[in-house]
Amino acid sequence: MEINKLRVGGLLLPSNILMAPLAGYTSYPFRMLAYGLGAGLCFTEMVSANALKYQDRANKLLLFTTKDEPIKAVQLLGGSPAIMEEMAKSSLLEGFDLIDINMGCPVPNVFKSGEGSALMLDMPRASAIIRACKKSGKPVSVKCRTGIREDEMFAAEFARMCEYSGADMVTIHGRSRSMMYGGTPCYQEIAQAKAAVSIPVIANGGIFCAAQAHEMIERTGADGIMVARYALENPFIFSELTQKPCGRTILDILLDQMELAAACYDESFTLVYMRKLASYAMKKRKGTKKYKAQLYQTGSLKELQELLLAIFS
Numbered sequence: 199m200e201i202n203k204l205r206v207g208g209l210l211l212p213s214n215i216l217m218a219p220l221a222g223y224t225s226y227p228f229r230m231l232a233y234g235l236g237a238g239l240c241f242t243e244m245v246s247a248n249a250l251k252y253q254d255r256a257n258k259l260l261l262f263t264t265k266d267e268p269i270k271a272v273q274l275l276g277g278s279p280a281i282m283e284e285m286a287k288s289s290l291l292e293g294f295d296l297i298d299i300n301m302g303c304p305v306p307n308v309f310k311s312g313e314g315s316a317l318m319l320d321m322p323r324a325s326a327i328i329r330a331c332k333k334s335g336k337p338v339s340v341k342c343r344t345g346i347r348e349d350e351m352f353a354a355e356f357a358r359m360c361e362y363s364g365a366d367m368v369t370i371h372g373r374s375r376s377m378m379y380g381g382t383p384c385y386q387e388i389a390q391a392k393a394a395v396s397i398p399v400i401a402n403g404g405i406f407c408a409a410q411a412h413e414m415i416e417r418t419g420a421d422g423i424m425v426a427r428y429a430l431e432n433p434f435i436f437s438e439l440t441q442k443p444c445g446r447t448i449l450d451i452l453l454d455q456m457e458l459a460a461a462c463y464d465e466s467f468t469l470v471y472m473r474k475l476a477s478y479a480m481k482k483r484k485g486t487k488k489y490k491a492q493l494y495q496t497g498s499l500k501e502l503q504e505l506l507l508a509i510f511s
């Protein structure tokens with residue numbers, strides 16, 4: 199697999215190995231970690247354009263970033279072209295370099311509201327949303343699936359619509375909505391989408407080791423890959439794939455993450471985030487299961503730090 203820089207609109211990504219948006223995880227600290235290990239682009243988790251418009255505090259917190267984040271990409275979720283345009287152009291997103299549009303979320307409430315993967319069933323509206331976001335003057339990307347039902351996939355047609363509407367990149371999660379997060383990714387659907395457009399196509403889904411990352415590129419011909427759940431378990435996947443020197447242990451990383459999260463958010467956010475992150479990291483380590491209950495009972499950062507030392511030293 200070739201590790202390349204990747205041009206997306208006017209941006210030059212340092213590598214074609216991307217970190218996926220993951221609700222509850224890809225806040226500022228995790229994105230900084232992934233960039234440090236070689237990821238070419240990281241995204242905020244999905245941020246509802248409607249909630250932002252109505253000044254929802256929790257949603258605004260999802261936009262937290264600093265000047266140290268190398269490339270700032272926000273993912274917006276929404277079904278109204280007018281509201282998406284208003285938010286894409288709003289001062290809230292002023293500091294962001296790229297806007298990604300969520301057209302893949304399978305969650306029933308989101309789908310019923312005509313957002314996320316529901317947009318795959320309404321190409322005129324999906325197209326209007328892309329054109330609306332482009333009015334921000336920033337590069338715009340789309341993250342979608344291969345379709346809604348497993349027996350009726352149309353990733354190539356959808357990718358063509360994205361390109362025609364002005365998108366600068368499209369990421370395809372190689373599963374239909376009905377497949378949710380399970381099953382082998384549909385390599386052929388991604389390959390067909392790649393062949394159908396000239397904007398960069400990023401392949402996502404089911405990458406749980408370096409060999410699967412290579413397989414994804416080989417079988418789809420995609421311009422890059424996007425790692426999701428596996429990066430929580432093994433963030434070193436980015437340095438492994440990009441050959442970026444790392445020289446740190448998982449304990450170093452978790453302690454750094456705790457410090458950075460505590461500097462950016464309050465203690466309760468930091469505790470919740472760190473418990474989830476440590477729990478994913480424990481999947482890779484034998485004999486750590488016994489600490490799981492303790493991990494979720496830690497009531498202060500000091501206690502958490504002691505437990506992390508006990509588990510990962």
Ligand SMILES: Cc1cc2nc3c(=O)[nH]c(=O)nc-3n(C[C@H](O)[C@H](O)[C@H](O)COP(=O)(O)O)c2cc1C
Pocket residue numbers: 218219220221222242243244273300302303341371379402403404405424425426427428
């Ligand atoms: C906990 C969780 C949260 C997610 N949050 C988002 C999100 O905010 N935006 C998005 O586009 N996809 C989201 N996804 C989907 C992932 O980005 C990715 O497409 C999916 O997990 C498939 O990749 P994987 O099989 O390598 O994990 C989420 C997935 C999970 C498991």
